Amino acid sequence: FPSHDKMxxxxxxxxxxxxxxxxxxxxxxxxxxxxxxxxxxxRREEEWVQLAASAKLKQRFQRTRGNTPQEHTAxxxxxxxxxxxxxxxxxxxGGKLRPDWRRVYYDRWLGINTADEIDKTCEEYCxxxxxxxxxxxxxxxxxxxxxxxxxxxxxxxxxxxxxxTRATSLPTAGPLEGYGPLKPQExxxxxLPIASYWLIRDRASYRDWE
Numbered sequence: 280f281p282s283h284d285k286m287x288x289x290x291x292x293x294x295x296x297x298x299x300x301x302x303x304x305x306x307x308x309x310x311x312x313x314x315x316x317x318x319x320x321x322r323r324e325e326e327w328v329q330l331a332a333s334a335k336l337k338q339r340f341q342r343t344r345g346n347t348p349q350e351h352t353a354x355x356x357x358x359x360x361x362x363x364x365x366x367x368x369x370x371x372x373g374g375k376l377r378p379d380w381r382r383v384y385y386d387r388w389l390g391i392n393t394a395d396e397i398d399k400t401c402e403e404y405c406x407x408x409x410x411x412x413x414x415x416x417x418x419x420x421x422x423x424x425x426x427x428x429x430x431x432x433x434x435x436x437x438x439x440x441x442x443x444t445r446a447t448s449l450p451t452a453g454p455l456e457g458y459g460p461l462k463p464q465e466x467x468x469x470x471l472p473i474a475s476y477w478l479i480r481d482r483a484s485y486r487d488w489e
Contacts, residue, residue, distance in 0.1 A: 306416045314443040320436035336374050389430050400434045401442035410452035
């Protein structure tokens with residue numbers, strides 16, 4: 280999957296092709312820039328997935344490290360050979376990707392299998408990109424604080440490239456009427472497990488969550 284150097288190459292080539300990714304006047308994503316990004320990544324997607332799968336097939340179980348249970352779990356996942364992982368479903372005979380690996384990806388991990396469902400996932404993924412940019416450039420009031428991406432992994436780059444060629448504009452993630460910006464403690468409460476609520480300094484801020 281993309282390294283920092285590959286991502287720098289992506290950004291350099293996209294800027295040369297279509298200019299800036301963000302409109303200097305509106306501060307919004309330029310759909311031409313995202314189209315070019317998705318297309319660049321889509322052209323390399325199958326090769327990168329195959330390389331990642333091949334590397335995991337050769338990998339042996341390793342001793343995991345981590346100072347916390349969360350770090351240990353993440354390290355264990357990253358060091359688990361492919362034959363013991365979910366990704367094995369994408370691989371066929373001889374360690375090559377199955378011809379229908381894209382269908383397996385969507386059906387097994389996103390629970391979708393129609394073109395309309397895949398397009399909806401791509402649309403929501405791009406809504407997330409808009410949400411992030413609006414949040415950090417415009418502040419919390421600029422976005423809908425109740426929005427979330429409904430899947431735990433993204434659509435494939437090829438699907439995003441296909442969706443972007445047909446899209447005339449990007450979906451918005453504007454503020455939800457009647458809701459103000461979340462307090463910092465409320466934002467933490469949304470992402471922390473209940474067992475970690477003690478990390479929120481102002482106990483009164485999460486008393487109602489207990």
